[in-house]
Structures are given as C-alpha cells and as structure tokens.
Amino acid sequence: MAEQSNAVARLDRRGDHHQAPPYYLPAADEVALFEQCHHNKLAVMLKGPTGCGKTRFVEHMAWRLRRPLITISCHDDLSASDLIGRFLIRHDGTVWQDGPLTTAVRSGAICYLDEVVEARQDTIVVLHPLTDYRRQLPIDKTGEIIDAAPGFQLVVSYNPGYQRMLKDLKPSTRQRFVALDFDFPPPDREAQIVAQESGVPDTTARALVELAHKLRALRDRGLAEAPSTRLLVATAHLAARGIPVKRACQVALVSPLSDDASLLAAMNDLVELTFP
Incomplete structure (x- = not known):
C-alpha cells in the first residue's frame, strides 16, 4: 500500500484464513446483509456510537469474505490526493504513487473509511463514482479511469449522535449507501x-x-x-x-x-x- 503524508491508512490481509477470525458477536442480521451487499457490489454505511463494534465488524467481514482490508481514518485535513494519490519527485524523476483508495480499487480490497464525515466535502465527492453502477475511480492528474476490480467494496462509518450537531453527510452522498445501524449490545x-x-x-x-x-x-x-x-x-x-x-x-x-x-x-x- 502506498504511504500518504496526510492519510492514515492500514492494510490488513484478512483474506488469510490461516489467521484466527477477528472476534465479533452478531447482534441481528448484519452479517447476512453485509454479505449480500458485497455480492451485489453495494456500498455500505455503518451508523452507530463510538466504540460499539463497527470497525471490528468490518474486520470480521473482510475475514469471512477473504478480502484484504484497507482502513482509512478520516480527519479534517484529508484531501482527495491523500485518497487517490499524487506525483512524487525522486532523484530519478517524477513518479505517480497510488493512494489507499486507489490501491483498494485496483486490488479488489474492501476500503473502509472510518468517521467519514470528518473528511472535507470535496474529498467525499470523489467516492461517488465508486458507489453507483459505474464502480470507477477517475484520476484527473493522470487521465486514468480505473474500473474497480472484482471484490472491491466501499464501506464508511460515522457516529450520527455526535455528528448531528457538527457535520453530516449530504443527502446526495447518503443515498448511495446501504445503511446498517449499530448500537451497544444488550x-x-x-x-x-x-x-x-x-x-x-x-x-x-x-x-x-x-x-x-x-x-x-x-x-x-x-x-x-x-x-x-x-x-x-x-x-x-x-x-x-x-x-x-x-x-x-x-x-x-x-x-x-x-x-x-x-x-x-x-x-x-x-x-x-x-x-x-
């Protein structure tokens, strides 16, 4: 995975079933729903309070589906270039370096954007072509349009109770996702x-x-x-x-x-x- 200066991203090889599965105790039918979303190439939004198991659920599902998982922790300074990539100047010339989102699209990984509403709106817009029938990622700086590899899935999460007073996703973005609600377990x-x-x-x-x-x-x-x-x-x-x-x-x-x-x-x- 390409390292980015302002993007905090992590690549987990959850497809390796020699590892023990990340422990997750289902609350309802979220496992079956996520599997169907994955098979039908639908983006997923996880809504729930901080620390209720959203991230662990994604890790568990990546293991079940045998897909690598790229996790991006979103923040106010996260730019589109941090997600997509940028040109780097080296001693032998200028080279393009993929960002974590591009890496996920090319490799067919699950890309998980944690606390997505923390990112700027102009950054979130780059996700739109990946969340509909196109499943494409345009890279303006190189002129390339990448078709998502089989297995790619976009997953985002946020805490609606906390964000309601501060930030929220635009309706044009929210309606591109299947929403799964999480809460603290009984x-x-x-x-x-x-x-x-x-x-x-x-x-x-x-x-x-x-x-x-x-x-x-x-x-x-x-x-x-x-x-x-x-x-x-x-x-x-x-x-x-x-x-x-x-x-x-x-x-x-x-x-x-x-x-x-x-x-x-x-x-x-x-x-x-x-x-x-």
Whole structure:
C-alpha cells in the first residue's frame, strides 16, 4: 500500500484464513446483509456510537469474505490526493504513487473509511463514482479511469449522535449507501464480548457492563459521550492483568469520558457502588 503524508491508512490481509477470525458477536442480521451487499457490489454505511463494534465488524467481514482490508481514518485535513494519490519527485524523476483508495480499487480490497464525515466535502465527492453502477475511480492528474476490480467494496462509518450537531453527510452522498445501524449490545451479549476479549471472569464482565449502563444514564447530566464497549474491554484488560478493578475503572473507563469535576465525582461514586 502506498504511504500518504496526510492519510492514515492500514492494510490488513484478512483474506488469510490461516489467521484466527477477528472476534465479533452478531447482534441481528448484519452479517447476512453485509454479505449480500458485497455480492451485489453495494456500498455500505455503518451508523452507530463510538466504540460499539463497527470497525471490528468490518474486520470480521473482510475475514469471512477473504478480502484484504484497507482502513482509512478520516480527519479534517484529508484531501482527495491523500485518497487517490499524487506525483512524487525522486532523484530519478517524477513518479505517480497510488493512494489507499486507489490501491483498494485496483486490488479488489474492501476500503473502509472510518468517521467519514470528518473528511472535507470535496474529498467525499470523489467516492461517488465508486458507489453507483459505474464502480470507477477517475484520476484527473493522470487521465486514468480505473474500473474497480472484482471484490472491491466501499464501506464508511460515522457516529450520527455526535455528528448531528457538527457535520453530516449530504443527502446526495447518503443515498448511495446501504445503511446498517449499530448500537451497544444488550447487557448479556456485551458482557460476553468483554469476557471473551479480555479474559476476565464472567462476574467481572457483568459488573463492568452494569457500571457502563449506569454511566450511560449520565448523558442527561451533560456527559458528552457514553462509555463504549471498547472502553469496557480496555478496562477489563487491565483488571485481567492484576490492576485492581476499581483503579482500572478510574483510569480506563471514567477519566477518558470527562474533565468535569462534578461528573467525575458522580462516575467515581458509581464505581464505588458497583465494586464495593
């Protein structure tokens, strides 16, 4: 994969079935829906709160479908050139270097744009020809039009609850995707995920999930982001490796959520109540 100065991209060879599959516990019919979208060459949009499993789901599906996965973390400065590519000046002349999106189109990989609305609108527009019947990527700088290789699929994700107040996708972009809604799992399934991912006992996993549900209720008191399943897993990893569980909750679950003294005090009180 070509490295880009402003694009944060990662290539995973998920098609290698000698590796263990990325752990993912389905919530409904999202696996079957994604498979049908892939077979029918449809772009997919994953909508849900931060840390609820969207990225892990894409990794799991890339493994199931035996496709390489290129992940791009979107941000305000992400340009079309960061995605498509650019000319580089070397000692022996000027050469073209493909960006991560172009690499995915040529190789038939799944291209996953994480938090796509963070990218500029003029950058998002370059995705449009890849999301309809054309499945093409025009490269204006070289005059090339690349037909997407078999297996290529475009997947984007974002957090609609957070983005609604800041940014959103234009309707002309949204209607090019099949949208799959994600949320935090029900308590029993979330506890199963935490235990599986971290190795903590089931009782500890259930207690952490119970705490998370209490903390999520604090959104009515000004908590900007609900504690994610990802934070629970990080907390459980510390607890599984000998850090006292209350201390693990303080540093990995409570402190990352807020700097507000009153909210921190309320959350630490809930930790004390859950783990007396």
